[in-house]
Amino acid sequence: MKLICQTSELKDAIMNTQRAVAVRSTMQILDGLLIEANQDILLTGYDMEMGITCRIPAEIIEPGKIVITAKMLSDIARKLPGETVSIEVDDQLKVKIVSGKSEFQIKGREADTFPVLPEVAKENELTMSQATLKNMIRQTIFAVSTDEQRHNLNGALLKCAGNLIEMVAIDGFRLALRREESPVELPNLEFIIHGKALRELMNILLDDKAAITLYTTMNHIKFHFGNVTMVSRLIQGEFMNYDSLLPSSSQTQIVINTLKLQRAIERSMLLIESDNLRYPVNFKNEDNVLVVHETTNVGILHEEIEIDISGDNFDIDFNPSYFIDALRAVDDEMISINFNGQVGPCVVNPIEGDKFAYLIMPLRR
Amino acid sequence: MKRTILHIDMNSFYASVELIDHPEWRGRPLAVGGSQEDRHGIVLAKSEEAKKCGVKTGEALWEARQKCPDILIVPPNYEKYIYYSRRSREIYNQYTSQVESFGLDECWLDVTGSTHLLGDGIDIADRLRRHVKQDLNLTASVGVSFNKVFAKLGSDLKKPDATTVIAPDEFREIVWPLPVDMMIGIGRATRRRLQRFNIYTLGQLAACDPEFLRNLLGINGIYLWHFANGRDYAPVLEVGEALPIKSVGNGVTCRADLHNEREVQGIMQELAQEVSRRLFEYELCARGIQVTIKTNDLYTRQHQSPLPFPTQSSRRLCHVAMELFRANFSWYCQQVRALTIRAIALISARVPRQQSYLQEYRRHDHFERLDRAIYELNCRYGKHTVCYAGQTLNTKMPRIRSEVVTLPTGRL
Numbered sequence: 009m010k011l012i013c014q015t016s017e018l019k020d021a022i023m024n025t026q027r028a029v030a031v032r033s034t035m036q037i038l039d040g041l042l043i044e045a046n047q048d049i050l051l052t053g054y055d056m057e058m059g060i061t062c063r064i065p066a067e068i069i070e071p072g073k074i075v076i077t078a079k080m081l082s083d084i085a086r087k088l089p090g091e092t093v094s095i096e097v098d099d100q101l102k103v104k105i106v107s108g109k110s111e112f113q114i115k116g117r118e119a120d121t122f123p124v125l126p127e128v129a130k131e132n133e134l135t136m137s138q139a140t141l142k143n144m145i146r147q148t149i150f151a152v153s154t155d156e157q158r159h160n161l162n163g164a165l166l167k168c169a170g171n172l173i174e175m176v177a178i179d180g181f182r183l184a185l186r187r188e189e190s191p192v193e194l195p196n197l198e199f200i201i202h203g204k205a206l207r208e209l210m211n212i213l214l215d216d217k218a219a220i221t222l223y224t225t226m227n228h229i230k231f232h233f234g235n236v237t238m239v240s241r242l243i244q245g246e247f248m249n250y251d252s253l254l255p256s257s258s259q260t261q262i263v264i265n266t267l268k269l270q271r272a273i274e275r276s277m278l279l280i281e282s283d284n285l286r287y288p289v290n291f292k293n294e295d296n297v298l299v300v301h302e303t304t305n306v307g308i309l310h311e312e313i314e315i316d317i318s319g320d321n322f323d324i325d326f327n328p329s330y331f332i333d334a335l336r337a338v339d340d341e342m343i344s345i346n347f348n349g350q351v352g353p354c355v356v357n358p359i360e361g362d363k364f365a366y367l368i369m370p371l372r373r
Numbered sequence: 374m375k376r377t378i379l380h381i382d383m384n385s386f387y388a389s390v391e392l393i394d395h396p397e398w399r400g401r402p403l404a405v406g407g408s409q410e411d412r413h414g415i416v417l418a419k420s421e422e423a424k425k426c427g428v429k430t431g432e433a434l435w436e437a438r439q440k441c442p443d444i445l446i447v448p449p450n451y452e453k454y455i456y457y458s459r460r461s462r463e464i465y466n467q468y469t470s471q472v473e474s475f476g477l478d479e480c481w482l483d484v485t486g487s488t489h490l491l492g493d494g495i496d497i498a499d500r501l502r503r504h505v506k507q508d509l510n511l512t513a514s515v516g517v518s519f520n521k522v523f524a525k526l527g528s529d530l531k532k533p534d535a536t537t538v539i540a541p542d543e544f545r546e547i548v549w550p551l552p553v554d555m556m557i558g559i560g561r562a563t564r565r566r567l568q569r570f571n572i573y574t575l576g577q578l579a580a581c582d583p584e585f586l587r588n589l590l591g592i593n594g595i596y597l598w599h600f601a602n603g604r605d606y607a608p609v610l611e612v613g614e615a616l617p618i619k620s621v622g623n624g625v626t627c628r629a630d631l632h633n634e635r636e637v638q639g640i641m642q643e644l645a646q647e648v649s650r651r652l653f654e655y656e657l658c659a660r661g662i663q664v665t666i667k668t669n670d671l672y673t674r675q676h677q678s679p680l681p682f683p684t685q686s687s688r689r690l691c692h693v694a695m696e697l698f699r700a701n702f703s704w705y706c707q708q709v710r711a712l713t714i715r716a717i718a719l720i721s722a723r724v725p726r727q728q729s730y731l732q733e734y735r736r737h738d739h740f741e742r743l744d745r746a747i748y749e750l751n752c753r754y755g756k757h758t759v760c761y762a763g764q765t766l767n768t769k770m771p772r773i774r775s776e777v778v779t780l781p782t783g784r785l
């Protein structure tokens with residue numbers, strides 16, 4: 009195998025595919041990246057759950073393939089001096105990487121034992137802009153459950169029907185829902201994507217209108233965008249019926265400035281020294297003022313924020329970090345918060361429309 | 374500053390207490406042992422006379438009978454032992470406010486602050502022994518040293534009714550020739566490991582390279598190395614200051630082996646009930662559970678799992694315990710002899726509870742409230758006022774169960 013390509017392109021491709029490389033695995037080959045040179049170069053990282061491939065143009069002098077330890081390869085790629093790089097593999101699996109006046113010789117591994125990524129048929133197809141999907145992930149991913157005993161909640165549900173597309177994450181204590189309208193009619197689809205896959209995807213996706221296409225089968229999902237393809241196993245099983253969780257009415261509704269509330273809660277968390285001690289943040293109203301109050305073993309914070317309120321007075325405790333996660337995901341300047349008493353669910357909504365809903369369960373005293 | 378620390382170890386505590394109430398048994402070899410019918414037939418404590426025959430704590434009663442045919446075996450009476458334990462601690466409290474109990478019959482005392490009033494360590498130790506003997510008619514061995522580890526070691530050196538001093542300038546001569554397992558923290562397993570490297574005495578342990586011990590025993594190895602070199606700076610707790618409770622467990626050896634899941638469920642429920650009661654009492658919640666299963670061929674296995682929500686409920690504990698049991702136990706060629714449930718990863722019950730909208734949380738919450746109601750009823754109207762119907766059908770629970778004694782926190 010022998011090829012020459014742009015250093016920066018190779019570096020980016022390695023960064024992207026490395027996200028799918030197994031950190032700890034019983035299969036040693038999985039800590040490597042597969043490089044295949046034919047008309048162009050195809051890089052593959054795969055941990056048996058999730059695989060990422062990236063295609064970059066190159067001048068192929070001699071086709072072939074090789075597996076190189078991902079960490080070693082990415083460390084080298086980051087530090088190469090020249091604009092172009094040549095990679096050459098001899099029949100002893102010795103890899104020569106030359107860039108500028110620098111020449112590495114490292115050992116590669118036989119590529120034949122590297123597992124093949126599953127084929128995903130192009131049956132169910134869905135196309136949207138990368139920025140949209142990226143935002144939807146960012147605004148829900150925090151509520152994905154990390155409790156391994158709740159397997160079906162370890163991912164987010166992607167559901168489309170008519171011209172609506174929804175992403176929902178649930179962990180038993182809160183819920184994050186994002187809704188987007190599509191200009192075109194969408195197929196009826198519903199599947200649960202692994203939280204880890206979504207997180208990695210979010211980091212690779214661009215903030216622009218470039219398109220991303222999703223293909224799904226019963227067991228797998230494939231994302232295709234730019235020169236990158238990602239394949240991930242879907243989570244099997246029923247997702248929770250989340251519609252019934254969102255209350256249709258509320259006892260109290262307030263309208264508040266998002267950033268002011270976020271900053272107040274962030275300040276309250278300065279008084280929490282350790283994660284082991286669960287200190288609630290208290291919200292209550294005094295007429296048209298929301299009082300944010302925090303008392304911990306180190307001190308007290310009292311802060312007031314003006315609000316519009318309708319409905320009953322309230323006095324409720326929350327886990328501050330749950331509230332922060334939701335508020336950080338909101339881009340709107342003002343939000344409406346719907347309280348349902350001391351133990352009922354609280355829902356954060358936009359003032360108009362139903363683009364998002366963040367449900368947070370209170371702490372009981 | 375040099376501390377003066379005493380460790381008091383009551384001699385043959387259970388047996389001695391029995392002798393107070395039954396002076397007619399004096400002079401005879403005597404052992405306190407569990408009921409053989411309930412299959413708790415081991416020696417819990419023995420008198421000096423039985424000791425002379427070679428009877429050892431922990432061995433089966435039939436072994437004791439073999440060594441000493443005319444041995445008198447009496448059942449334990451924990452209420453009585455607790456009473457005497459309390460009385461003895463009342464005496465210790467007159468000498469210092471730093472009294473930390475270790476089990477029913479052992480205590481550490483830090484008398485550093487009392488020496489200018491009551492004389493040096495030996496004087497106080499001797500006075501204490503006389504005091505206990507006079508008031509309670511019990512004898513004790515006392516170790517006097519500059520830290521807890523050596524004080525405890527000292528109290529084991531001369532028995533019964535004696536004081537042993539291990540001073541800073543002479544501990545090398547006294548402690549270092551002793552076998553390693555004389556020191557607290559070294560049991561059978563650690564001793565064997567050390568022996569593999571020809572470490573037999575505490576002196577050899579003290580001379581080791583601490584890095585080597587770390588590799589062999591983990592961080593514990595470093596502690597032991599410091600201890601053997603006389604560097605133990607752990608304070609003696611104040612009276613009433615208990616160490617934080619790390620787990621709450623309850624276990625039982627059944628009267629007969631359990632043959633099926635239903636019988637296991639019955640016992641689990643009973644055990645969980647007691648664990649739950651104590652969780653309520655200490656205001657703690659379990660975030661995990663551990664189940665220990667001993668089979669009829671005396672193999673012991675332990676399994677644990679986290680709980681989805683922190684709990685105090687016996688129903689929840691029992692439910693998860695049974696799930697663990699089912700997942701890990703096969704009835705093929707084996708039966709269950711003994712079971713233990715232990716609530717682990719405890720947190721204070723006073724921290725606010727995160728509500729959940731999951732269906733299982735609602736059920737969980739119902740059980741939580743049910744068990745609290747049962748607990749409160751039993752508190753007001755006496756134990757066993759209300760219990761689950763299934764518990765009345767339990768046939769393989771030992772008939773006489775001494776009330777649980779929490780060791781070694783000293784919370785009685």
